[in-house]
Amino acid sequence: MRVCAVPPFAADAPRVDDTRWRAHDLLRIARHTPSGDEPDWVRGALARAPWVVVRRTCAAAGFVAVGVRGSVRSERFGTWLNTEDIESSASPEDLLGVEPLRARRALPAFIALATLRTGASPLRSYVWGPTGSAGFELATGVPTLTASSDLDILIRLPQRVSRAAIESLAQTLAQAASRAGTRIDAQLETPAGGVALAELAAHKPRVLARASSGAQLVADPWQPA
Numbered sequence: 001m002r003v004c005a006v007p008p009f010a011a012d013a014p015r016v017d018d019t020r021w022r023a024h025d026l027l028r029i030a031r032h033t034p035s036g037d038e039p040d041w042v043r044g045a046l047a048r049a050p051w052v053v054v055r056r057t058c059a060a061a062g063f064v065a066v067g068v069r070g071s072v073r074s075e076r077f078g079t080w081l082n083t084e085d086i087e088s089s090a091s092p093e094d095l096l097g098v099e100p101l102r103a104r105r106a107l108p109a110f111i112a113l114a115t116l117r118t119g120a121s122p123l124r125s126y127v128w129g130p131t132g133s134a135g136f137e138l139a140t141g142v143p144t145l146t147a148s149s150d151l152d153i154l155i156r157l158p159q160r161v162s163r164a165a166i167e168s169l170a171q172t173l174a175q176a177a178s179r180a181g182t183r184i185d186a187q188l189e190t191p192a193g194g195v196a197l198a199e200l201a202a203h204k205p206r207v208l209a210r211a212s213s214g215a216q217l218v219a220d221p222w223q224p225a
Helices: 042-048 092-096 110-118 133-140 163-181 197-201
Strands: 026-029 051-056 061-068 076-082 086-090 127-130 151-156 184-190 193-196 206-211 213-220
Touching: 026 127, 042 061, 051 133, 086 110, 092 127, 092 133, 092 151, 110 133, 110 151, 110 163, 110 206, 127 133, 133 151, 151 163, 184 197, 193 197, 197 206
Parallel strands: 151 184
Antiparallel strands: 026 051, 026 086, 051 061, 061 076, 127 151, 184 193, 193 206, 206 213
């Protein structure tokens, strides 16, 4: 997040990891309670689409760390949502069954997503789904993707997979991206946190794992942080 609100709870309040919602889940909010330090554009953004995305940060009991998306890339605001204000939620994998509006299906990122959803895709063996602009548009129905937008996806890998499987995934995504004329950015959800598929496929000795406790370099993302 480029900007973040001051937490509405004491700095020394115990933080909890509420497993009802996970990073990248989208939450529809029933009401918006402005924080005193939020940018002016936040109110308008939530009026257009009352949805926020779960951030990878622990909050005090009764709250969840979320991010608000504006109409341009520079408008991103991290804040804290009272869990009583959550109306519904959608995980990335929930969105695989949602079709984009017909007039939007020709966008490169949606073309790439359609390719990856076919029965022949190696992704059929995994739990995965779209995040980022594609996921937000599918959840909200609000046009968010542009012709130059990447396709962001999340692949859940709670169990170790082989190096060959990682290489196959990277190759599949590269081919789908090339055919669609876009870029696919895949994040793997592992026990250590979120890891970029590109880093793991490059066989780096250590990769950056983003967890709710922070980001750190790890040699084995299947060892919990």
